[in-house]
Amino acid sequence: MALTKEQIAQRIAQELCDGYYVNLGIGIPTLVANYIPEGMEVILQSENGILGMGPFPYPDEVDADLINAGKQTVTVVQGASYFDSSMSFAMIRGGHVDLTVLGAFEVTDQGDIASWKIPGKMVKGMGGAMDLVASAKNIIVAMQHCSKDGESKLLKECTLPLTGIKCVKRIVSDLAVIDVTENGFKLIERAPGVSVEDIRNATQGRLIVEGNIPEMKF
Amino acid sequence: MNKVVKNAAEAISGVEDGMTLMVGGFGLCGIPENAISALSASGVKGLTCISNNAGIDNFGLGILLQNKQIHKMISSYVGENSEFERQLLHGELEVELIPQGTLAERCRAGGAGIPAFFVPAGAGTEVAEGKEIRMLNGKPHLLETALEADFAFVKAWKGDTLGNLVYRQTANNFNHPMAMAGKITVAEVEELVEAGTLDPNFIHTPGIFVQRIFQGSSYEKRIERVTTRE
Numbered sequence: 387m388a389l390t391k392e393q394i395a396q397r398i399a400q401e402l403c404d405g406y407y408v409n410l411g412i413g414i415p416t417l418v419a420n421y422i423p424e425g426m427e428v429i430l431q432s433e434n435g436i437l438g439m440g441p442f443p444y445p446d447e448v449d450a451d452l453i454n455a456g457k458q459t460v461t462v463v464q465g466a467s468y469f470d471s472s473m474s475f476a477m478i479r480g481g482h483v484d485l486t487v488l489g490a491f492e493v494t495d496q497g498d499i500a501s502w503k504i505p506g507k508m509v510k511g512m513g514g515a516m517d518l519v520a521s522a523k524n525i526i527v528a529m530q531h532c533s534k535d536g537e538s539k540l541l542k543e544c545t546l547p548l549t550g551i552k553c554v555k556r557i558v559s560d561l562a563v564i565d566v567t568e569n570g571f572k573l574i575e576r577a578p579g580v581s582v583e584d585i586r587n588a589t590q591g592r593l594i595v596e597g598n599i600p601e602m603k604f
Numbered sequence: 605m606n607k608v609v610k611n612a613a614e615a616i617s618g619v620e621d622g623m624t625l626m627v628g629g630f631g632l633c634g635i636p637e638n639a640i641s642a643l644s645a646s647g648v649k650g651l652t653c654i655s656n657n658a659g660i661d662n663f664g665l666g667i668l669l670q671n672k673q674i675h676k677m678i679s680s681y682v683g684e685n686s687e688f689e690r691q692l693l694h695g696e697l698e699v700e701l702i703p704q705g706t707l708a709e710r711c712r713a714g715g716a717g718i719p720a721f722f723v724p725a726g727a728g729t730e731v732a733e734g735k736e737i738r739m740l741n742g743k744p745h746l747l748e749t750a751l752e753a754d755f756a757f758v759k760a761w762k763g764d765t766l767g768n769l770v771y772r773q774t775a776n777n778f779n780h781p782m783a784m785a786g787k788i789t790v791a792e793v794e795e796l797v798e799a800g801t802l803d804p805n806f807i808h809t810p811g812i813f814v815q816r817i818f819q820g821s822s823y824e825k826r827i828e829r830v831t832t833r834e
Binding site for chain 2: 478
């Protein structure tokens with residue numbers, strides 16, 4: 387069975403380590419915050435100017451001056467700090483953020499990513515995505531393996547305008563955990579009940595399968 | 605030295621057709637609401653606006669867009685505005701999209717006397733087109749130039765009569781780097797106090813960057829996406 391969005395987030399949460407500073411993008415990546423293991427201290431960065439972002443507020447705590455990068459109202463945890471946008475991207479560009487999780491339209495077996503623009507549709511802009519992918523030490527992409535029409539989104543070359551090149555380290559899709567290596571995509575884990583053949587058929591880029599591929603555990 | 609002006613109308617005096625303005629804020633958070641209203645009322649047009657976003661249809665910079673006062677937007681993300689989309693598709697509006705961190709740093713650099721700098725953001729993408737590319741630390745970097753503006757309009761929580769500013773929570777965002785980069789920086793604040801009242805240990809923007817300051821009024825502080833838990 388292909389994973390739900392929540393399960394993709396849950397699997398990505400297994401990549402977190404105590405003491406990590408993490409930037410979570412909009413969509414599935416935001417859900418990762420719900421699965422931070424008990425007792426683990428992970429500090430969330432929001433690029434509009436928060437270290438130590440907390441959960442959404444209760445209705446009586448909503449404050450127009452306190453939002454996340456998706457413009458949603460949020461709270462902060464104890465020990466949080468606020469800062470301006472150039473300071474925020476100094477943290478990102480300077481490699482101080484340990485892990486970035488973001489969504490994508492397409493990725494390639496070289497680690498290129500397309501996530502911001504679909505020609506012919508309204509162009510909204512790249513926001514902070516290009517800064518994040520160009521500088522993060524570790525980038526995990528949360529995405530659907532195929533489009534609604536069944537076309538693979540794990541490709542040899544992106545068909546859409548690029549957000550960054552040679553930057554994605556790991557992909558967690560609804561079908562598999564896949565690493566980007568020098569020789570292409572490397573299959574690490576399968577979603578429960580999904581076969582290696584299913585994943586091979588859904589992957590257009592070069593896929594390396596070595597030995598027995600375990601199922602993901604939750 | 606007198607930086608204090610009476611109101612927004614006085615604060616925007618000298619803004620002329622065709623000028624380049626920086627406007628602080630992230631989405632609708634920390635935007636200079638009073639200055640935007642005054643610019644709207646003034647009818648000034650042909651503006652180039654440097655701002656992370658373009659407001660929503662009837663608020664923030666969306667007001668100036670509806671009035672067709674803006675000729676060009678320089679932003680990182682503009683997706684929340686249908687009038688913006690209409691003008692763009694009809695060729696009535698020019699848009700330059702810049703990665704958000706690069707935009708912030710170009711403002712900071714403008715105020716800091718750094719004419720250009722190299723960053724990795726956008727390497728290998730259409731953002732790199734026409735830019736000098738240099739391999740540094742084994743990775744391609746783009747040469748980006750500083751941004752300056754005839755006027756920078758920023759919003760702070762508290763400010764004093766010497767122009768020292770303190771922001772509240774995430775309402776700082778682009779306000780501080782833009783305050784640094786205006787030839788004339790106009791700050792509007794929720795609470796204007798006498799110099800000496802704010803603790804010098806906790807000033808975010810030192811007053812040297814601010815030429816005009818005024819006490820704003822009637823802040824709406826609209827929220828784009830109210831999101832709560834049970």
